[in-house]
Amino acid sequence: MKKATTTEAKTKEIVKKHGRDKSGLIAILQDIQEEYNYLPKEALSVVGEQLEVPISRIYEVATFYNTFSLNPRGRYLVEVCAGTACHVQGAFNLKDRLQRDLEIECGQTTKDNMFTLEEVRCLGCCSLAPVVRIGGNIHPYLTQNEIPGILRNYRKQG
Amino acid sequence: MKKISTLDDLKKTGDKGLKSLFPSSVKIVVGMATSGIASGAGEVYEALIAEIKKRKLPYVLTKTGSMGMDFIEPLVDVIEKNKPRLSYGKMTADKVPQLIDQIVKGTIDKIKPIYRVDEEDIIAKREKKQYLKGAVPEYLREIPAMYDIPFYEKQVKIATRNCGIIDPENIEEYIARGGYLAAQKALTSLSPAAIVDDVIKSGLKGRGGGGFPTGVKWQSCVAAKGDIKYVICNGDEGDPGAYMDRSVMEGDPHSVIEGMIIGAYAIGAQEGYIYVRNEYPLAVANLTKAISDARSCGLLGKNIFGTNFNFDIKIGKGAGAFVCGESTALMASLEGKAGEPRAKYVHTVEHGLWDRPTNLNNVETWANVPVILARSGKWFSEIGVPHSTGTKVFSLVGKINNIGLVEVPMGIPLKDIIYDIGGGIPGGKKFKAVQTGGPSGGCIPAKMIDLSVDFDALWEAGSMMGSGGMIVMDEKTCMVDLARYFIEFLAAESCGKCTPCREGVRRMNDILHDICDGRGKVGDVEMLESMAKGIADGSLCALGGSAPNPVLSTIKYFREEYDAHINHKHCPAGVCRALIRYEIAAKKCTGCGVCAKKCPSECISGEKKKAHKINQKKCIKCGICMESCKFNAITVE
Numbered sequence: 118m119k120k121a122t123t124t125e126a127k128t129k130e131i132v133k134k135h136g137r138d139k140s141g142l143i144a145i146l147q148d149i150q151e152e153y154n155y156l157p158k159e160a161l162s163v164v165g166e167q168l169e170v171p172i173s174r175i176y177e178v179a180t181f182y183n184t185f186s187l188n189p190r191g192r193y194l195v196e197v198c199a200g201t202a203c204h205v206q207g208a209f210n211l212k213d214r215l216q217r218d219l220e221i222e223c224g225q226t227t228k229d230n231m232f233t234l235e236e237v238r239c240l241g242c243c244s245l246a247p248v249v250r251i252g253g254n255i256h257p258y259l260t261q262n263e264i265p266g267i268l269r270n271y272r273k274q275g
Numbered sequence: 276m277k278k279i280s281t282l283d284d285l286k287k288t289g290d291k292g293l294k295s296l297f298p299s300s301v302k303i304v305v306g307m308a309t310s311g312i313a314s315g316a317g318e319v320y321e322a323l324i325a326e327i328k329k330r331k332l333p334y335v336l337t338k339t340g341s342m343g344m345d346f347i348e349p350l351v352d353v354i355e356k357n358k359p360r361l362s363y364g365k366m367t368a369d370k371v372p373q374l375i376d377q378i379v380k381g382t383i384d385k386i387k388p389i390y391r392v393d394e395e396d397i398i399a400k401r402e403k404k405q406y407l408k409g410a411v412p413e414y415l416r417e418i419p420a421m422y423d424i425p426f427y428e429k430q431v432k433i434a435t436r437n438c439g440i441i442d443p444e445n446i447e448e449y450i451a452r453g454g455y456l457a458a459q460k461a462l463t464s465l466s467p468a469a470i471v472d473d474v475i476k477s478g479l480k481g482r483g484g485g486g487f488p489t490g491v492k493w494q495s496c497v498a499a500k501g502d503i504k505y506v507i508c509n510g511d512e513g514d515p516g517a518y519m520d521r522s523v524m525e526g527d528p529h530s531v532i533e534g535m536i537i538g539a540y541a542i543g544a545q546e547g548y549i550y551v552r553n554e555y556p557l558a559v560a561n562l563t564k565a566i567s568d569a570r571s572c573g574l575l576g577k578n579i580f581g582t583n584f585n586f587d588i589k590i591g592k593g594a595g596a597f598v599c600g601e602s603t604a605l606m607a608s609l610e611g612k613a614g615e616p617r618a619k620y621v622h623t624v625e626h627g628l629w630d631r632p633t634n635l636n637n638v639e640t641w642a643n644v645p646v647i648l649a650r651s652g653k654w655f656s657e658i659g660v661p662h663s664t665g666t667k668v669f670s671l672v673g674k675i676n677n678i679g680l681v682e683v684p685m686g687i688p689l690k691d692i693i694y695d696i697g698g699g700i701p702g703g704k705k706f707k708a709v710q711t712g713g714p715s716g717g718c719i720p721a722k723m724i725d726l727s728v729d730f731d732a733l734w735e736a737g738s739m740m741g742s743g744g745m746i747v748m749d750e751k752t753c754m755v756d757l758a759r760y761f762i763e764f765l766a767a768e769s770c771g772k773c774t775p776c777r778e779g780v781r782r783m784n785d786i787l788h789d790i791c792d793g794r795g796k797v798g799d800v801e802m803l804e805s806m807a808k809g810i811a812d813g814s815l816c817a818l819g820g821s822a823p824n825p826v827l828s829t830i831k832y833f834r835e836e837y838d839a840h841i842n843h844k845h846c847p848a849g850v851c852r853a854l855i856r857y858e859i860a861a862k863k864c865t866g867c868g869v870c871a872k873k874c875p876s877e878c879i880s881g882e883k884k885k886a887h888k889i890n891q892k893k894c895i896k897c898g899i900c901m902e903s904c905k906f907n908a909i910t911v912e
Contacts, residue, residue: 142611143594147553174612181613181770183595184553201516201710201746202672204760210898217875238597238764240554241518242310243672243744244345244679255313261899262873 127152128163139168142178146185155186183238191226191233193252193271195219200239200246208247212236214261215249218268231272276446276571280581282459285450288572292451296395296441297404299356301334301378303327306350306439308341308525309557310518315367316349322368323351326375334378340526342439343680344426347389350439353378357408359391359415383414390421398436399453399649425695431658432682433666434482434642435519438526443561446568449529455574457648458536462580465648470541471497474644476652478664483509483600483637484715484741485817486730489644492634496542496624499632504544506535507628507635510551510558511605513597514713515764517744519668520638522680524551524558527642528565532588534641536579537648539586542634547588550605553595562590597714597768601816602627602635604770615772616816637742639668659685663729667740673710673747676701683728690724693747704749708832712741714761714768715821717828718754737828739821753850754833755840759787761825769818776819779810783826793853795841800830849911852896856912859900861886863908870900870909 131148135141142164149160156179165172179185197203197212212223215234219227226233232251242248245257251271256263279285295302305311305320320338327334342350347364351374354360363374363386373385393407421427432438441448449455461470475490496504508531512520524531535547551559566588569575577585591609598604599614606628608614627633643665647655656664663685669692672678676698683692693699693706700706708718717738719726726732730740748757766784771777783806786799807823814820830837839845846854859870859879864886871879871887878894881887889900901909 138611140609140611143608144592147592147594177613178611181596182593185594199515199764201713201744201760202678204515205673205746205748205752205757207898213897214875214899237554238513238595238768239515239517240309241512241521242313243516243518243670244310244348245313246672248313255309257313260902261897262903 124153124157124159125163128160129167132164132167137167139170142168142170142175143182146179150185154190155188158187186233189226189230191230192275193232194250195232195234196237196240196250197223197234198240198242198246198248198250199236200241200243202243203239203247206246210261211247211249211259211264214264218264232268276568278573279455280573280578285455285459288447289450292445292447292449293404295335295337295445296448296451297406298335298354301332302354303334303336304339304352304354304442305336306341306348306352307338308522309555310345311341311348311350312557314348318368319349319351319366319371322371323375326371330375330379332375332379337442338444339440340438340443341522341680343430343435343522343682344389344677345679346677353388354406357406358412359393359407360395361388361391361415361418362421364389381414383418388418390424390427391415391418392421395440397452398433399456399646401650425698426677426679426681429687429691429695430682431666431684433646433655433658434530434639434668435523435527435680435682436646437530438522438680441527443526443528444564446529446565446572449527453649454529454645455533457645458533458574459580461537461648462540462582462584467497467541467543470537470648473652474541474647477647477655478652478662479640479643479647479655480663480730481637482639482643482667482742484514484712484739486740489636489640492624492636493538493541495622496632496634499625501632503546503631504542505628505631505633506539506542506544506547507605507609507633508535508547508549508641509600509602509605509635509637510549510555511593511600512552512555512638512742513600514742514744516670516672516710516746517713517742518670519680519743521552521555521558523638523642523668524555525561528558528562529569530642530645531562531638532565532569532575534636534644535588536574536586537644538634538636538641540584542632544634545585545587547586548591548609548628549588550591550593550599550609552593559590559592566590596770597764598770598816598818601818603816605635606633613770615770616818618815639743660727660729662731667728667743669743669745671697671745671747674700674704674749674752675747685729686727688724689719689726689728692728692745693724697747700747700749704751707748707750707752708754710738710746710748710757710825711744712739712824713744714765715739715817715824716741716744717824718748718757718832720832737831738824751848751850753846753848754829754836755787755846756791756848756850758826758829759784759791762787762822765818765822769822773813773815773819775810775813776815776822779806779813780819780822782806783810783823787826790837790840791846791851791853793840793844793851795837797841799841800834800837804830855896856891857889857894857896857898857900858910858912859887859889860908860910863906865906865908867905869903869905873899873903875899
């Protein structure tokens, strides 16, 4: 119960920061996701109440955009770039390798909650293709052989 | 920050900027755009701080955006009084002490600069400013001048004029290079109609993909009825393989802001929005800082340059939806809604954001505006070719030696971009095609290498200018797989509002998957062509309207590859997994066993120091054996 009130209070604070403006919905959801790493159901109801917007519309926006996640994400977000430059340099092999090594499919989170694997459209680092972004760090010219070591390092950092 | 309201204020601020651009002490500048940082510029920067501190040197250290030479990043520039600016490529933290040694001793014996810059061409001010005093010092004569090296020789920088030169967080440096002079001139001495006229005269066309004449768009927005109007900068650079706009937003955010001020004044808007992709955090940070600085200086806000013109800009962050690059979808997103486009017959210049007249242009378009106003529309129209004036920024990526950002005059032969600027194809492989226009564009085959790169010629070739992604492909790129890649992308990014795009693109995706997976049937290509027509004709917005382009252009120029996949179940480029096999060439295999150890499905076996073999039944075709083999013994067929 205590945690619930905190989510409610935090969400109200975020909505207030954006002036309770309906047009700020995307920015509000971005801030909530920044805070919780995903969009908690409770937070979405609070946003709906505060903005006087039906919850269906909140879900419409939350599910339309790729960045939003309705499920908790792992400690590190692993984003495989699927841009054209990365694709022609064999990024699909990296994706498969990550899926095998992490034992999850794209869009899923590892059991230990360390990694969530996702595909991203283009990180705009085409000169370094193929790239994978892990926890905000871009790993350039990545090869399959480097993947186990890199994942080990992140696991070690905890 | 000091208010800037007169030409004199601007000059004084510019003088301060000149002092930091042409300093009297040693200055070291590190290229810290996203790609620079990813290549290790952050470590180089830290190492420089430490080394300068350790030796107690009075050196100044600053950051800049990207000069475009991404293939040799991290880049570090060294500026010393009265000497040419020197650019060092592929810097590492380890090389920093050597570099500092060289500066102290006045040599270049350990690390050679890539090029030198004797004078800076300040295009918006139509003047040149010298680094070098007198003759080039003896020890620097062997270093080529920037515009003598093939990568830069044919480039003309207008939109990216300041990228990689100024510190994007320093408004004084922007002003020193002629920044805000055009806005000052426009607001204080030009009528809105005169500005629109000059932009029409310049022939500037939208750089985001559509290629609509910018001045004409402005004129329609001026004519639209309504007290409240908006200007928008489209920074939702969604085309995969394109990062021109990221580079401008990160490296020269004020050029976009200044362009928007001029546009807003011409149209009669008081509010502007910059819609930036969520995937570009550094662009958001630099734009936010630039807007806040411009506001503190009075360049945004009320009574700009002492006139009665008020204007301010807000940033809207995207949330990862390709379709939001489409203008009506982008506006829906700014209103806090799902980014679904609407029919085009309702023009956004009349009914745009919140149903009010709105003028939307792309980042690169806005960045061109200040220079057009500073130098005149006529000057701009003389660059390029008659119906495609000015320059275009391209991100030259894929299978090419000199990967990077290039700005070239319109009408340059494709050959010059690929071979002179791009330095050709790596590994002695054969150039096969170049893909332009992103998922809405098409492929231009090697036989059309002499093609003039302009709006009309690209369109006639079955591709389009698009936003500027130029992805180079060699013989190891499968064109069917590429078509599948784009269609899969579009199937996932279709917003789902209209049926031709939602269902049609998905069906095309199914057929292309079948062809790549060895299930292609005779008649599939004809089916794709017929569906393409239906989707193009029936879709609501440009996403669906242009979605079939990558398929149609690959069928047009590479039909034989489709036939090989369908009739012979063979992928000539060796890419489509279901149709390839990895083999070990017994003659080249040394039996080192590395591949066998790395193989995730344990399908490689053999005795030590003897040629190994792949068990094709167990092979999952991940390609790691090929990646791991040091003897090039593994081939793909």
